[in-house]
Amino acid sequence: MGNDGVTKVIDVGDVCLQTNIGVQLWLRGVKHAPDVCFNLISVHMFYDGSYDNHFGYEKWKLTKGNLVMVKREEISKLYWTKALCNAMDIEASLWHRRLSHISEKGMNRLDKKDMLPGLKNA
Structure with missing residues (x-):
């Protein structure tokens, strides 16, 4: 949380997301904090899943081997993505x-x- 804010985490689990390019992306150890009004994904979440993060000029690409999992452009210093949770x-x-x-x-x-x-x- 920003500004030294704190919120309650009520559960931790695994989530499968359907990314904007139609690929299933598993996130392990996701924290459920109901007071947070939108979902944030830390780049660190991808280190344990053998994913590679590539940052270029206002662009982000997440790959696993040769497979591109997510591609996004920077908007207001964040990389926004839409994903469906099953x-x-x-x-x-x-x-x-x-x-x-x-x-x-x-x-x-x-x-x-x-x-x-x-x-x-x-």
Whole structure:
């Protein structure tokens, strides 16, 4: 937070984003802070995922190997991007953690018995 501000983080988890060029981008260890009115992604988030950040004259490109994940131009000293978050991935991840890191097969069995409220497809 800027200006020595503080906010409460209520959860930490993994998020899959659909980037502006149609690529799935996984962010690990994302903090959920409901009082923050928009999403910020630190460049540091990409270091653990074997991504490479390339900054040029008012441009940013994120790559993984030869695959371009995100390309954006600088606007007001920030690189704005639109990304869709798959709520189903978040819900599945939440149930996975709630059930002590149950396997995908186990989650599918529970889902078929309608034992995972809010999860439409495990």
